[in-house]
Amino acid sequence: MELSDIGVVGLGVMGANLARNIESRGFRVSVYNRSGGRHSNVLQSFDGGGKFFPTDNLKSFVESISLPRKIIIMVKAGSAVDDVVSELKPLLSKGDIIIDGGNSDFRDTRRRLAEAESSGLLYVGAGISGGEEGALKGASIMPSGSPEAWPKIKRIFTSIAAKAPDGSPCCRWIGPDGSGHFVKTVHNAIEYADMQIIAETYSLLKCSNKLSNSEMAAVFSDWNCGELQSYLVGITADILEVKDSDGSDLVDKILDSASQKGTGKWAVMSALNEAVPFGLISQAVFARFVSAQKDGRVKASGVFSDRCGISSSGSVSVRDAADAMYASKIMAYAQGFSLMRAASETYGWNLDFAGIAKIWRNGCIIRSVFLDKIAAAFESNPKLENMLFDTYFSNAISEKALPWRKIVSEAVLAGIPAPCMCAALSGFDSLRTARSSANILQALRDYFGSHTYERIDRPRGEFFHTDWAAARVAGPLAKITKKI
């Protein structure tokens, strides 16, 4: 009996297109979907035939794949993955490879990996970015997990991946454990920030400059030819030109309430766990929560319409807006890479940051020319502590600092919400402030809670406590400060 090279479980948007992509590269693909009938629809949509092995139960699906079996699970993240894994396990043989290609939480991947390996199986958590089109024509793929699995799946994965401008596949082994899904989570978090920065700029051009959608489309198209070139900026220009059936602009009819599936939230939670400053990306996630509170916003707009101190200076410079976007983008990526760096140290993943930037250059949603600069920065210094310390980025953000401040100030004065750009700028200012105001925080904490503090005139690690109330009355000679 002829056997297939690989199997795909779950023929939703991503699974169906991924199966087609794999088959189009000359591999034989077994396909299975929980709800019967879906694979026949899928195969019909691909003109039927091909090197597909459609199956209607998991047992025959598993038996139709050559050893060691390679099975990609493309189902909804969460308990559905556990369901499929536990149904597959009794049917598999030692050395078979389970690959979860969905957007799983990396902590789930760590657990599933350990359980699979304890049963003699190999397990891969592969972040896949690019949406429907990427799955079909070439995605950015971030696999990690059992290292013995990589040589066995590498040929298929690198052939279905997008190709970077230099021809290299946008897929490389990320590392052990759940590192691939973690990197995909950070990718998505950066995607949240990129999108929110675009939305804030759109808002300024629309509300301050009163540009029409077609005028904004021209601005975004122009930006897409320069340093801001990116997939998201390009499709923003497209969106602004699309008409509804009555000839009006479709974008104006879209309800301003954005949803999310959880990867942004997971990234923020990881940043909290790793103690990494993540204000800008957190604001991008919270901005979606605020957007979803449509009724509350409508109510507040009625309450505060004439009482919120707006003092706009008028329209903004389009050039300054581009600079503010670019500077904010630098901060977003700096935060994302700092989070990956912290997690890499915590979990011992030894992540290759230049390699990660390289596989994001095509296929994925955040693809842009900007990623070449990041790859170059980490290639010249793999231990780069913060992207902002790279010469290219430190020069770029310094050159754009003044226009960035002007744009953020105008947004604040005009009362136009720009949570990401404001957080980006204040994150930058916080970072470059050598002597911060945290001395006051420490004094307050010590005053009310005896939490102690360190002194600038004593070595780090020596802690002091002051009886602040007594000191205020007794003056400098009193013995009110003690070393702990």
Ligand code: NBP
């Ligand atoms: P879809 O919603 O299009 O399809 C979901 C699939 O999961 C269907 O095949 C469904 O089977 C199956 N499924 C579910 Br739901 N529960 C199951 C269960 N308990 N057992 C077996 N199968 C089950 O999702 P999608 O957009 O293809 O996304 C798949 C994964 O890829 C997700 O993790 C998603 O986050 C990720 N992802 C999506 C995109 C994107 O742009 N859509 C991009 C990158 C990553 P059924 O037909 O029987 O209901």
